[in-house]
Amino acid sequence: MEKPKIYITRTLPDEVIEPYRNHLDIEMWAKEEEPVDRQVLLEKAENADGLVTMLSDDVNQTLFEHAENLKIVANMAVGYDNVEVDAASDNQVKITNTPDVLTDTTADLTFSLLMATARRLLEANDYIKTGAWEHWSPLLLAGSDIHHKTIGIVGMGRIGEAVAKRALGFDMNVIYHNRSRKPEAEEKVGAVFVEFEDLLEKADYVVCLTPLTEETRHMFNYEAFRKMKSTAIFINSSRGATVDETALKKALENNEITAAGLDVFEEEPISSNHPLLQLPQVTCLPHIGSASVETRYKMMRLCLDNLVEFFKDKPVITPVN
Ligand code: NAP
Numbered sequence: 001m002e003k004p005k006i007y008i009t010r011t012l013p014d015e016v017i018e019p020y021r022n023h024l025d026i027e028m029w030a031k032e033e034e035p036v037d038r039q040v041l042l043e044k045a046e047n048a049d050g051l052v053t054m055l056s057d058d059v060n061q062t063l064f065e066h067a068e069n070l071k072i073v074a075n076m077a078v079g080y081d082n083v084e085v086d087a088a089s090d091n092q093v094k095i096t097n098t099p100d101v102l103t104d105t106t107a108d109l110t111f112s113l114l115m116a117t118a119r120r121l122l123e124a125n126d127y128i129k130t131g132a133w134e135h136w137s138p139l140l141l142a143g144s145d146i147h148h149k150t151i152g153i154v155g156m157g158r159i160g161e162a163v164a165k166r167a168l169g170f171d172m173n174v175i176y177h178n179r180s181r182k183p184e185a186e187e188k189v190g191a192v193f194v195e196f197e198d199l200l201e202k203a204d205y206v207v208c209l210t211p212l213t214e215e216t217r218h219m220f221n222y223e224a225f226r227k228m229k230s231t232a233i234f235i236n237s238s239r240g241a242t243v244d245e246t247a248l249k250k251a252l253e254n255n256e257i258t259a260a261g262l263d264v265f266e267e268e269p270i271s272s273n274h275p276l277l278q279l280p281q282v283t284c285l286p287h288i289g290s291a292s293v294e295t296r297y298k299m300m301r302l303c304l305d306n307l308v309e310f311f312k313d314k315p316v317i318t319p320v321n
Contacts, residue, residue, distance in 0.1 A: 023308045053076065
């Protein structure tokens with residue numbers, strides 16, 4: 001039987017891909033670092049039975065219209081805000097994502113970002129590298145304590161709960177907000193459910209870990225920042241568009257909040273003259289939440305395993321629709 005034709009929108013390492021060539025006829029976009037050219041993707045999709053896509057690819061109705069044979073798209077991310085899921089279902093295209101395998105890695109990064117922002121690590125690093133360190137002084141680069149503070153997690157899902165576990169190690173008090181209560185998290189990490197506004201008012205660290213949906217788009221607007229403590233630190237490692245970046249900049253400039261740590265942005269990649277980069281109290285990372293080699297390999301393999309299962313007529317491992 002002919003192997004299903006798969007197009008992958010980035011170059012993935014041979015050691016990951018090779019074992020799957022027994023089951024799948026795999027072609028890849030030849031550049032590891034650059035996203036696939038849109039026209040090329042549309043052309044490749046015409047003959048593909050399956051695609052492996054990245055969070056930077058728009059998997060939308062236009063793509064489905066170009067892809068008569070397409071049966072499945074394995075998106076290499078847990079978030080799938082880049083995918084028009086209803087359009088996929090209308091076109092009988094299965095969508096899969098990569099939950100669980102990235103949970104701890106993303107939680108590690110989120111907590112690191114919180115710590116780096118609170119203790120001003122990147123400012124301190126620049127301070128030395130630019131030759132500014134001439135004296136010690138009592139409040140030199142003094143930041144905020146982390147231990148015994150209150151962390152407010154908006155989006156207490158898989159990653160949120162893993163962040164809460166890390167927070168317990170620092171004797172933090174954990175509060176959270178979801179649309180529905182999560183009794184397992186309350187039991188396992190002692191997290192206390194609060195309404196969104198309560199969380200904004202009470203938390204020393206507000207951490208966003210919701211998916212990007214129409215409901216969460218610009219959930220963190222000026223009004224939300226204004227409700228936070230003036231000492232609060234805001235951390236976002238969900239998706240950039242949960243935050244109104246203009247409002248965040250204004251809130252920081254007006255001292256409505258103290259600092260922010262951002263792994264994600266409304267339009268990625270951001271340029272070096274992005275307005276938020278002008279503020280020293282903002283720590284920025286280029287969307288590296290799940291970026292450990294081990295985890296990225298697991299995400300790649302999960303995408304390919306989903307394709308293999310699907311073409312064996314078995315249930316996929318991590319379905320979205
Ligand atoms: P998850 O287990 O589905 O958790 C998401 C949580 O958000 C759920 O508990 C959900 O609870 C809550 N939520 C959804 N809509 C909400 C709303 N309107 N208001 C408040 N809470 C809401 O997902 P996960 O695996 O933890 O991943 C979370 C997100 O992290 C992903 O969607 C992705 O965007 C992001 N992420 C980023 C990176 C990175 O590199 N920075 C890496 C991995 C994931 P309810 O349904 O009860 O509201």
